[in-house]
Amino acid sequence: MRGRTVVLDVGANVEADANQLVQFAIMGEAFYRALMHVERPSVGLLNVGAEDLKGHDLIRAAARVLREADPDMAFKGFVEGNDISKGTVDVVVTDGFSGNVALKSAPRARPAWLAPG
Numbered sequence: 413m414r415g416r417t418v419v420l421d422v423g424a425n426v427e428a429d430a431n432q433l434v435q436f437a438i439m440g441e442a443f444y445r446a447l448m449h450v451e452r453p454s455v456g457l458l459n460v461g462a463e464d465l466k467g468h469d470l471i472r473a474a475a476r477v478l479r480e481a482d483p484d485m486a487f488k489g490f491v492e493g494n495d496i497s498k499g500t501v502d503v504v505v506t507d508g509f510s511g512n513v514a515l516k517s518a519p520r521a522r523p524a525w526l527a528p529g
Contacts, residue, residue, distance in 0.1 A: 420440040438482075454501040455487050
């Protein structure tokens with residue numbers, strides 16, 4: 413484990429389209445940069461697997477946009493649920509349904525603004 417991971421979205425939007433996922437990535441990157449004073453936080457999309465061919469059309473469309481639209485973003489591609497606690501990326505982007513399930517099933521998941529412990 414390393415540092416802290418920010419997860420967006422965790423319940424507000426049960427379904428999110430590709431455009432919303434891209435917006436969550438941009439917001440999450442900016443939030444992490446401001447909160448943790450990291451110049452270029454890494455960003456990943458929560459998916460059923462790390463391979464580019466996995467996942468539904470919306471998640472793959474969001475990944476395409478993130479790869480092509482902002483070359484300055486440290487977009488690392490797809491991550492899986494266990495990558496959240498590993499700290500594989502700084503920002504994990506997901507729809508509200510998947511994010512809510514991932515966090516509620518994780519042991520001791522804590523919001524980023526809470527002190528460790």
